[in-house]
Amino acid sequence: MDKIDSAKSDTEQRILQAAEEEFLQKGLEGARTTTIAERAGVTHAMLHYYFRTKGMLFERIISEKMQQVGNIMLTVFVSDDRPLIDRIKLGVEQHFDFIAAHPDLPRFVIQEIYTHPERHEMMRSQISGIVDRLLGDLQRQIDRSAAAGDMAWVDARMLFLDIISLNIFSFICFPIIKPLLGELTADEKGFLEKRKAENVAVIMKRLKRTEA
Amino acid sequence: MDKIDSAKSDTEQRILQAAEEEFLQKGLEGARTTTIAERAGVTHAMLHYYFRTKGMLFERIISEKMQQVGNIMLTVFVSDDRPLIDRIKLGVEQHFDFIAAHPDLPRFVIQEIYTHPERHEMMRSQISGIVDRLLGDLQRQIDRSAAAGDMAWVDARMLFLDIISLNIFSFICFPIIKPLLGELTADEKGFLEKRKAENVAVIMKRLKRTEA
DNA sequence: CTTTGTACTAACAAAATTGTTTAACCAAAT
C-alpha cells in the first residue's frame, strides 16, 4: 500500500538496467558487480542490498531474456487467413524485425544455455509444448498447400531452422563480418534492409515448387 | 637441438588439451586455472610454470582457433574447372562437414570477438584481404554465369552470408533445438545428413534462375 | 662425483571479487 510500485525506487531500476547491459556484454562470469554498480551510479553495497547476490541479479535478467527469446522464435508464425506463402513471408519479415530490435539477445541466450545447460529445464519444457503445436499446425498446412500444387513440400522443422538461421546468424556474427564486408555494412540501416530482403527471397525460392 | 619437440613434454600437451576443453566450454572468464589443472591431472603450479598466466594460456588456444575459423569460412570456395553451380554446391557441403567436425568453434570465436573486440585486429586485417579477393572472384564468376543465363544473379556477399548462416547456425543453437525437435534430432548423425541436404537445397534453389 | 637445468610439488602470498556490517539520513506515521 505504501510502496510506490510505479517508480520502483529508481536505484533498483538503474541497477537492473546496468546489469542487463553488463551481463549481455560480458556474460555471467565476465561481469563484475562493482562495474554494474558504477555503471548504475550507485555504491556496490546497493546492488547486494537490492538483489542479495550476483547470481540472483543474473537470474532476474536471464529469465526475462529467455522469455523474450521464446517470443522471438515464435514470431515466425502468424495466424491469419491469407495464403500460407504470404503468411510465411510476413512471418520471416516480422521475425527479422524482432531480432533487429534485440540484436544481441540470441547470442546471450545461446551462450548461457551452452555454459549452464542444467538450469533452464523448465523453460524448455514450457516452450517445447508451444513449438510442438505450432510446428504441427504448420506442417499440416504445408502438406495441404503442397498437395494443392501451390508450393514445394518441405519439412516444417527444416523450414523453421532455415528461417531462424538466416535471420539470426547475421546479427550474431555482425562484429566479425562488419569489417570484412566494409562497404556493404557501412550503412548499417541499408544493410539490414538488404539482408531482410535476401532472407525473404531465399525462403520464397525454397518454397517455390520445382518445374516438372 | 636438445629439446624433444615430438613429445612436447606430455604435461604441456595435457594442459593445452584440458585448457582447450575448458575454455571452449566456459570462455575465458568462466574457466578456472585450477579446474584446467585438475582436468589435465597436474598440479596447478604446473600450469603457471608452463604458461605463466591464464591469459597467456588463453592466447595460445584462441589464436589457434581463430585460424581454424578463418579456414572454415574459406572452405565455402573451391577452385576447380567445373561449372560454378557445381562448385558452389561442393563448397557448401565441404563447409558443412568442416563445421560438423568442429561444432563449437564458431560459438567460441563469436563470443570471444564480441566480448573482447579490441584484440584480434591483426587477425581481421589478415583474413580481410583473403576474403576480399575471394568474394571479388566469386562475384565476377557469378556475373558471367548469370549473364549466360545459367543461374540467377546474386550479390556474392549475400550468398556467402546465406551459406555460412545456414551451415553454422544449426550447430550454434543445437543445445536449444535438440530438445525442441526431439524426434528429428534424436538420431544425431541422421539429422546432420538431412540438415546438410536441406542447406544445399536452399542454396541451389536460391541460385535457380526465375522463369519469365 | 659434481654441476646444471628441467620438471615438479606443496605451501604460501597476492590480488581480485563478492558479500556484510555499522551507522547515518530522511520521510512518513504515531
Add this chain to the structure above:
DNA sequence: ATTTGGTTAAACAATTTTGTTAGTACAAAG
C-alpha cells in the same frame, strides 16, 4: 518529538582465484 522503516555510504570481512617461491628429484653433461 519520536519511532519506524526504507535507503544510502564507507569501511570491512570472507572467499575465490590467480600467481609465486622455495626446495626436491632426477637425468644428462662435464
